[in-house]
Amino acid sequence: MPYSDLIEKLLEGNTRAAARLITLVENDIEAAEEIVNVIYKNTGKAYILGVTGAPGSGKSTFISNLTKFFVKQGKKIGIICVDPSSPLTGGALLGDRIRMKENFSLDNVFIRSMANRGQLGGLARATEDSIKILDAYGCDVVIVETVGVGQSEVDIFKSAHTVVVLLVPGLGDDIQAIKAGIMEITDIFVVNKMDLSGADKKVAEITQMLELDMNYKYKSNNTDENYAKIANWTPKIAKVNSKTSENFEEVIELIEEHKKFLEESGIIANYQVNRIKSEILQILKHKITKKVEGLISSNSDIDEYIRLVMDKSLDPYSMANLIIKLLGIE
Ligand SMILES: Nc1nc2c(ncn2[C@@H]2O[C@H](COP(=O)(O)OP(=O)(O)OP(=O)(O)O)[C@@H](O)[C@H]2O)c(=O)[nH]1
Ligand SMILES: [Mg+2]
Incomplete structure (x- = not known):
């Protein structure tokens, strides 16, 4: 765990470690995920x-x-x-x-x-x-x-x-x-x-x-x-x-x-239940958006779907449903 030293210091009440960790969670969501996982x-x-x-x-x-x-x-x-x-x-x-x-x-x-x-x-x-x-x-x-x-x-x-x-x-x-x-x-x-x-x-x-x-x-x-x-x-x-x-x-x-x-x-x-729900929703929105963006830029089916939408043989909502299927989160 790359941040374990900092986290250890944080838990001891070290101010510099707190400042450093805040900068990390601000700028890097992957770091945020690892840090929150440990300190939660x-x-x-x-x-x-x-x-x-x-x-x-x-x-x-x-x-x-x-x-x-x-x-x-x-x-x-x-x-x-x-x-x-x-x-x-x-x-x-x-x-x-x-x-x-x-x-x-x-x-x-x-x-x-x-x-x-x-x-x-x-x-x-x-x-x-x-x-x-x-x-x-x-x-x-x-x-x-x-x-x-x-x-x-x-x-x-x-x-x-x-x-x-x-x-x-x-x-x-x-x-x-x-x-x-x-x-x-x-x-x-x-x-x-x-x-x-x-x-x-x-x-x-x-x-x-x-x-x-x-x-x-x-x-x-x-x-x-x-x-x-x-x-x-x-x-x-x-x-x-x-x-x-x-x-x-x-x-x-x-x-x-x-x-x-x-x-x-x-x-x-x-x-607290509401707080957890809304926080999870925020995290999921981010994670799912990232997955969708990844899929759109790399999946070969997407180009074909876009062509179908251009031809009017597929509408954008139906295309979105197909992407949801591709993601397997239906
Ligand atoms: N007369 C008077 N002035 C006040 C009082 N509280 C704050 N001020 C003045 O109001 C001005 C703005 O105060 P800030 O505390 O910076 O206000 P803020 O809401 O944090 O401002 P932003 O962060 O820029 O939105 C300063 O000049 C303060 O001195 C008060 O109770 N009475
Ligand atoms: Mg202010």
């Missing part, structure tokens, strides 16, 4: 917290503060900043990391940024695997920061136990953005920058939105897989100032409360 049994201990919100809503400042509280409780923290919209680890992400790092002693806090560099199997897969590495490394809490742009967070946050969405006073648009997809997975709404005017108005807007949404959900008998998680948990709302730490005790309490809710209701087990 050492995962499952970390609490995973997702934090999202519009650009500039204060996610990094909020996370820095939260981390300070966790570190005071003696916890080891991993932070992954994911930017689905950025093709490169640009200056902004790097700046975030440097600013965040200034806040902590590095012993208990590991910070990593990730951008969408066209990872094989996707950014969500790379993030999932990095979370596993930080879990095996010994982090008690892994915090994932990602900017609010829609479906990508929903994928990235499938593994989060608690999802926090940051909103800021003013601008009604962020509420619209939430309705578009993040709503279903939000456990705690935080109105950040409560020092600015309009924080209470924002809290009222969220409350109203939640009431409407709950009515809708009960009426429509929603069968969404996340429904069980949200039906019994009314998302909580807090307002904070991430610059001064005002009201952070309250946020920590809400996170604790949600964690307790997941454990006591047994939902955490349910939720």
